[in-house]
Amino acid sequence: MRRALTLALLILASVPLLYAVSLLPPVGSEDNPTYTYVVPHYLEEGPEETGCENIVTAVILNYRGFDTGGEVTVIFTALMAVFGVLLIPRPAEKVRQPESAVPVSPVTLFIVRTLAPFIVVFSVYQIINGHSTPGGGFQGGTIIGALLIAASLVMGSERTQRLLPEGVRRWLQPAAVLMFAVVGVTGMLLFGEYLSYPIEGEYLFLRVPFLTLVEIGIGVGGAAIVASIFWAMEGSDG
C-alpha cells in the first residue's frame, strides 16, 4: 500500500520534472548559457589571473575559494558532530576492540605495507601539484585518510593511532579551516579582500606558495578528519 502510494506520488512528481528537464538548454552544446556566460572568462583569463593551469583548482581555490572554505568547514562540522554524538564519557564501558576487527591475511598485510609509501607519495604529489594537475588537496588528503583506515583495518586502530597521537590529531583536524583563515586573512591584509591572491605586482611570487599552503592544509585536515571519523565510528576513540 505504502509502496504503491509512494510510487504513484513519485511518478506524479516525475512528470513536471521531466517536462522541465526537456525544456532546459540542450546538454553538451557550446552555446549554453552555462558555457557562454562566466566560464569563458575562467578559461581564458584563468591561468593568467590565478596561476593555476588546472582551471578547476582555479575555481575552487581562487574564484570561488570561499565555497571551499565553507566545504572544509562542513567536513569539520561533521567531525564535531560525530564526536558530539558518539563520544561517551571516558570511564564508561570502553569497548576494547581486539587488535583488528577482522582476522587479516598476511597477504593483505603485505600489500598494504608495500603500497603505503607509494600511495603517500602519490597523494603528496596530488596535494602539492593540485594547481596544475588533476586532483588536489582534498583528493590527496582523502587518499591518505583511506590509507590510515586501511592500516587500522590491517594493524588495528590502536597501533595506527600511535602514528597520529591524540594531541597531534587535535591540531591536524582543523588544519584546513585554520589554513584557509590564515591565507585568507593574509590575503586580506596584503591585497584587499579576504582570500585574495596577488594578480600582479611585487607579491606575485607568493601566489603559488599560498595556493600550495591551502592545498596542504586541506590535505592534512581532510586526512585527519576522515581517519578520525572512522576511528570514532569504529569505537576505538571513545
Add this chain to the structure above:
Amino acid sequence: MEVVDIRPLLAPVVSLMCGFLVFFSGERAWWRRFWSIAAAIVNLGVVYSMLPGVLDGVIYKFALIEFTPGIGLAFRVDALGMFFALVSSSLWLITTVYAIGYMESEHERARFFGFFALCVSTTIGIAFAENLLTLFLFYEMLTICTYPLVVHEETPEAMKAGRKYLVYTLVGGVFVLLGTAVTFQWAGTLTLSQTGILDMSAGRQGLTLLFVAFVIGFGVKAAIMPLHGWLPSAMVAPAPVSALLHAVAVVKAGAFGILRITFCVFGVELLQDLGIAIWLAAVASFTIVVASVIALTQNNFKRRLAYSTISQLSYIVLGAALLTPLAALGAIVHIANQAFQKITMFFVAGAIQRTTGRTNIDELAGIGYEMPYTMGAFTVAALGFIGIPLTAGFITKWYLSLGAMETGHWIFVVVLITSSVLNAAYWLPVIYMAFFKVSPGVRPHVKEAHWTLLVPTIVCAIYVILLGSLAEVPGMPLSLARTAVEFFFGS
C-alpha cells in the same frame, strides 16, 4: 484648543509603575498599602488636575510613539474620556481603601493589589486613548490584567470562571482588532478625535458588518446579551474586584468602546444613514428587560448584582444607540451614576459576607438591625436603581426617556419604565427582608463592618445622592457629559 501635555500619559503610567512597586513589596504589608494608596492618589491627582481645563474646552494630548505613519500610541483627553477616567480613578481610591480592609486575611495580596493597580491604569489608558489602536491595546491589557483577579481564589470554580472570562473577552478582542484593521484600511486613520472617520464610500453592507464586529467586540465586555455569560461566573472573584472591575472598569470599558465607536468612528450622521443603530437599541432593550427578569430569580446576592449590572450596562448602550443628544447625555452620565450605585451595592455585599459570612439573599433577614449603616447605604443605592428623584439613577432615566421620546420610538420609554419596575421588584424585597423581617426568637445586635469597609460604602452612597440632587451644579459630571455631547452632535 488642543494642548500638548504629558499628563495624559502620566496618568496611566505613574499608576502602572506603582502597580509594579506593589508587586515588589511582596508580603511587606505596610509598603504594599502605601504603594496601593499612593498609586490611587497620584492617579486621581493627575486626572483631576486636567478637569478644569477640560471643562474650559481644552483638549490635552500626547503622542508617545508611532509605529507607522498614522498608527501609534497616543493619548488625548477629551470630555468623554475625562468623564470615564474621573469615575474610574475616584472609585479606585475608594475601592483601594475598601480592599485593604477586605483582603486582610487573603493570600497572595501582592499579586492582588498589583494587578488591581494595573487594571485601573489600563482603564485610564482606555479613557485617554487617542486612536482605536491605543484603545485596543489597553483594552486587551485590561483583559489580561483582570484574569489573575478573577482566578484569585484558585479554586476549580474560579479557574473555570477565569477560563470563561478569557474566552469571551479575547474573542471580543479579536473582533475589535479585526474591526480596527478594516477601519484603517478604509479610513486611512484610526483617530478618535473626530466625529466620524468613515463614510459611505465603503459600502453599506461592509459598514454594517464592521459596526456589528465592533459591537460584538466591545459588547462582550459591556455584557450585552447574549454575550454576557462570563459576568455572572466572574462573581467568584473577591468583592472589591467585582465592585471595581465588574461594575466600573472592565464593563464600562466595553460600554465606553461602544460610545467611541458610535460617536467617533462612525459618527451620528453615518449611523443614521445606515439605520443599524436601532437594532443595537433593540438588543440593548432586550438585555435590559431580560437581565432584570433573570436577576429576580437569583438568590445569591452577588449574582443578582451581576444580572442587575448586565441590565444597567445596556442603558448606556441604549443611550448611545438612540443617536439623539439627550439620550447620549443620559448614556454618558449613566457611566458615573451606575458606577456609584453599583459599587455601593457590591461594597455592601462584600461587607456582609466578610462580617457575617452570608452570601444569599434569603439569609439576610434582619441584617438591617445588625448592620444599619451598611444597609442604609444599600437602600440609597437601591432607590437610585429604581430611579427615585434626588438619586443619581433618576437623572439617567430622565435624560434617556427624553432622548427616547425625541426619536419617537415610544417603545423604549416603555422599556425604561418596565426596567424601573423590575428593579423595584428585585431590590425592594431585599430591603424588606433586611429591615422588616426578623427571624423569630433572635434578637439582633449591632455588629457593623470594620471601618475600612464601612467608610467607602457610605461615601459612595452619599455620592449617589449628590449626583442626583446636585446634578446641575457646574463641575459635577453632568456638565462634563454635556461638553462631550455638544462635540459629538456638533452644536
Add this chain to the structure above:
Amino acid sequence: MSRAFDLVLYGLLIACALAVIRTKDLLAASIIFSTYSLILCLVWQLRGSPDVALTEAAVGAGVTTVLFLVAVARTSRRER
C-alpha cells in the same frame, strides 16, 4: 565518448541503484553502492572532469563505503 556508451553507463547506474535498494544484505548493498560510485566516477572522467572523478573515487567509492561497512558491522547486517 559516444552517446551509446553514455546510455550504457546510465543504464548501469540505474541498475546499481535499484540493486542497492533491493538487496537485503546490507554488506552486499554497501559493496554495490561502491560499484555505483565507481561507475559514476567513470562517467565524470569521460566528461573531462578528472578532479571530480578522483574525488568520487576516493570519497564515494572509498571512504563512504568504508563508513557504511563500519556501520553495518556495528549494527545488523540484514535488513528486514
Add this chain to the structure above:
Amino acid sequence: MRALWTNIDYVASVILFLIGLYAIMVKGNLIKKLMGLNIMETAVFAFVMSAGIVTDGDAPIMGAGAKPPFANPLPQGLILTGIVVALSTSALALSLIIRIYRQYGTIESDDLWGVE
C-alpha cells in the same frame, strides 16, 4: 520527446533522484534510507554536472598541448564541494545509526516508532 532525448543526461539524474527518494520513503532500514539519500545526492550532482557538459570537452587543464573545447570547470568545482558535503552528512547519519542501534538494538524504523 526529442528534447528529452537530447537531455537524456538530465533524465537519468531525475530517475536516479526519484529512485533515491523512493528508497527513503519506503525502506524501513535506516541504513537503507541513508543509501537512498546518497543516491539522491549523486543524482543531484549528476544533474549539476550535466549542466556543464560540453560535447567532447577535455579536462580544463591549460598545460602545454591543451586545446579547446574544454569541459566547464564551474560545475566541477561545485560538485567537489557537494561530494564533501555528502560525505559529511553520511558520516553524521551513520554515527546516529550506530548510537540508535546501541540504545534500542534495532535500526528498523517500524520497530523504532514503538520506542518513542
Add this chain to the structure above:
Amino acid sequence: MGGGQWPVVLIITPLIGAALTPILARRRPQIAGYWALFVFSIVTLAAGVLMYRVSTQGPFSYYMGGWRPPLGIELRFDEFSASIGVICLIGWLSLMFSLAYAKHALPERRIPYYFALVLLCLGGMNGFAVTGDIFNLFVFLEILSLSGYALVAITGERIAELAAFKYLVMGAISSLSILLAVGFMYALTGTLNMTDLAMRLRDVEPFPVAVAVGALTLGFSVKAALLPLHIWLPDAHSIAPSPVSAILSGLVVKIGVLGMLRMYQILYKAQIFDLSALNTTLMWLGAISIVLGALFAMVQEDIKMMLAYSTISNIGYIFMGLGLASKYGIIGASVHIFNHALIKATLFLGAGALIHQTGYRNLEDLRGVGKAMPITSAAIAIGAISIVGIPPTAGFLCKWYIALGAIEAGRLFFAVTLLFGALFIFVYYIRMLNAFYFMPPAHPEILDVGEAPVTMLIPIVVLAMLCLLMGIFGRIPLSFIEPAVTNMLAPIGG
C-alpha cells in the same frame, strides 16, 4: 570600495573559533563555553557595525577574494541581511545560557563539541543571511543544518538520536531539493549570483523556473516546518538542549523563511511568471499550520513539546504573510521573523531554566513554579502573552501587520483565521500560566527550588525585556524592513 573588513570578521570568526575550541578545551572542557562566548562577542560586535552601516549607508557588497560577481562570491548586506542582528543577539544569549546548562546537562567530554557546534551553527546562519550567491547559500545551509542535527542528538537522552535522524533525513532531502533548484537555475542562466540571476532569469523558459521555484519552496518549507512537512520538528525541538531549542526554534527554522524571502526577492525582480498560484498555496498552508499547530499544542503535556508545536503555528503566520504578497503582509512576516525569534528564545530558555532547576518537564509537575522561580516564570509569562499577540508586546505588531496585509489583499478570511488562530494559541499558553501561578503544586518540594543561576537569568530577562520593548518600539525593525519590502515589491507595483 573601502568598507573595512567587518564582513570577514562576521563570517570567519565563528568558524575559526569553532576550529580552535576542541584544542583549547582539551584539558578543561569548561573553558569551551567562555571561549565560545568570547568569540561570539566579537561576531556580535561585527554584526552591530555592519547593521549600523546598512542603516546609515544603505546596502553594500563585499567581494570575496576581490572577484566581482559573477566571477566570484559576493556577500550582500541589505535590509534582509539585518537578520544577522537577531541571529547574533539570540546566539549570544543562548551561549551565555549554555554556560551553566552544559555543565549540568551534558557529558563532560561532549562540552567542547557542543560549543564548537553551536558556533558553527550560528556562523553558518550568519553566512546564510548575508551571502549573495546561491551555491554559497547551499554550503552555509549545510554547515548550519549539520551542526543542528548533531546538536539535537548531543544530550543522548531518550529519543534524541532518533529525533536527530528524522531531522537529518528530512533536512537532507530539503537541502538536496534546494541544490536541485540551484542546478536548474544554473543550467538556465549560467550564473550563481542572486542579483545577476534575477536579471538573467527574465528571458528563459518559464516552466523549468517554475519547477525550480517549486523545489526551492519545498526545500525551504521543510526547513521552516510548514505544516505537512513539519513532522521532524516537535521531537527535535523538544528533545534538544534548551539553548539549542531556542536557536533551532528561534533561528534555524527562520532560515527557511529567509530563504523564501531571498527567492521572492529574485522572483519579483525577474518577473518571469505570475506568482499567484504559489502565493495562494503558501497562504493556505500557512492558515492550516496556524490552526493545526495550535490544536496539536493544546494536547501536549510536555512544556517543550508545546513550545515546539507553537513554533509550527507561528511559522504559519509568517508563510501566510508571505503568501498574501501585499506590502503589509510581507512586512508583518518579516517583522515576525525577528519577533518570533525573540519570543521563542525567551520561552525555550525559560523552559530550559525551569527544567534545569526542577527536573520536571510536564505542566502537571511544574505547578506552583511561579512562586519558586518568580523571575523566570514572569519572563515566560511575558513571552506567552507576547506570542499570542496581546498588546503592547512584540507579537502584537506582527499580528496587526499581517491582518492588515490580509485586508489589504482583500482576503478577510485569512485575517479572521489569523486572529482566531492566535486565540487557539492562547488557550494552551494559559494552561501553562495557570499551572505556574494559579494551581497548588503537585510536588510540594518544587517550592524550595531556587531561582536559576545568574548566567541563565540574564539571557531570559534580557529577552523578556526585548519582547516588551519591541512591541513598544516597533518602529526599529520596521525602519529596516519597510524600505526593503517596498523595494522588493516595486517591480509588481505593490
